Amino acid sequence: MTEADGKGPETILDVDFGRLYRQHYAASGGREKPPEAWDVRASDLSRELEGSPYVEELLRLVDLTGCRTLLDVGCGPGTIALALAPRLDRVWGLDYSRGMLDAMTRHAAARGLTNVEPILRSWEEPWDVVPACDLVLASRSTLVRDMEDALARLDAKAKRRVCLTSLAGGRFVRADLLALLGRERPAYPDYIYVVNLLHRMGRHPRLDFIRAGRRPDEKPGFEQLARRVEFSLGALTPEERARLEAWYREDPARAGTGREPSCWAFVSWEKE
Numbered sequence: 126m127t128e129a130d131g132k133g134p135e136t137i138l139d140v141d142f143g144r145l146y147r148q149h150y151a152a153s154g155g156r157e158k159p160p161e162a163w164d165v166r167a168s169d170l171s172r173e174l175e176g177s178p179y180v181e182e183l184l185r186l187v188d189l190t191g192c193r194t195l196l197d198v199g200c201g202p203g204t205i206a207l208a209l210a211p212r213l214d215r216v217w218g219l220d221y222s223r224g225m226l227d228a229m230t231r232h233a234a235a236r237g238l239t240n241v242e243p244i245l246r247s248w249e250e251p252w253d254v255v256p257a258c259d260l261v262l263a264s265r266s267t268l269v270r271d272m273e274d275a276l277a278r279l280d281a282k283a284k285r286r287v288c289l290t291s292l293a294g295g296r297f298v299r300a301d302l303l304a305l306l307g308r309e310r311p312a313y314p315d316y317i318y319v320v321n322l323l324h325r326m327g328r329h330p331r332l333d334f335i336r337a338g339r340r341p342d343e344k345p346g347f348e349q350l351a352r353r354v355e356f357s358l359g360a361l362t363p364e365e366r367a368r369l370e371a372w373y374r375e376d377p378a379r380a381g382t383g384r385e386p387s388c389w390a391f392v393s394w395e396k397e
């Protein structure tokens with residue numbers, strides 16, 4: 126489209142960010158995992174209930190002003206929901222993994238919290254039973270197939286404010302490992318889509334960044350490394366597995382630093 130053809134210059138208003146995001150998600154190898162894939166990670170992820178640089182920084186950035194109720198989407202074992210619950214009247218944690226919700230309920234009881242309720246539901250199912258809350262939050266749970274739909278859902282359930290974290294530079298497996306396995310692909314779509322989609326929705330997002338550093342694997346050893354790589358990339362062929370194992374045996378200490386350094390964008394907006 127040019128000025129010469131009478132339609133005027135192409136501008137950012139012509140870009141369909143929702144479609145672009147969905148295309149990018151597919152190109153980056155984004156896969157919807159079954160809830161059972163997350164069930165088995167509930168105990169590993171529960172370690173962060175004791176705190177981590179990411180969790181501390183996120184809690185510093187969350188603004189609870191004027192909020193009595195919280196909906197935490199993709200709540201996992203309650204890492205964020207349970208930290209905020211003592212300052213709120215009611216908290217709902219939504220997740221499609223029963224294992225994660227069971228862990229959240231157990232941890233809430235162990236802390237004497239009686240205001241936390243689980244909702245077994247996915248990002249994609251109808252949300253008619255999901256209550257509207259003052260604050261709606263989604264932490265590290267936003268690598269969805271359809272970001273446009275996810276943002277509309279979060280926004281619709283929030284009475285005062287939404288905050289979410291989205292990848293800033295999107296990889297979970299180190300680039301050198303992807304190359305070793307011949308699985309190079311574009312990084313996952315990240316926060317820049319979120320900002321553009323919110324602009325289109327008439328929202329005025331604030332942006333911060335949480336630099337959480339390189340997280341070591343939860344447990345040492347080749348099996349843990351292989352499990353984590355398969356969690357992100359899908360099943361490895363026997364040949365790929367052998368290559369990964371040779372890489373691991375060559376330098377287990379290097380392998381122990383397993384992941385890419387992670388940086389998360391913290392995006393928040395007010396309901397006007």
Ligand SMILES: C[S@@+](CC[C@H](N)C(=O)[O-])C[C@H]1O[C@@H](n2cnc3c(N)ncnc32)[C@H](O)[C@@H]1O
Nearest residue numbers: 163199200201204220221222247248264265266
């Ligand atoms: C990395 S964990 C984040 C947990 C917690 N919010 C945190 O920041 O520590 C991602 C969570 O999203 C959930 N999840 C992934 N896909 C989902 C989907 N389609 N619908 C609902 N929950 C989903 C997983 O079960 C998991 O508990």
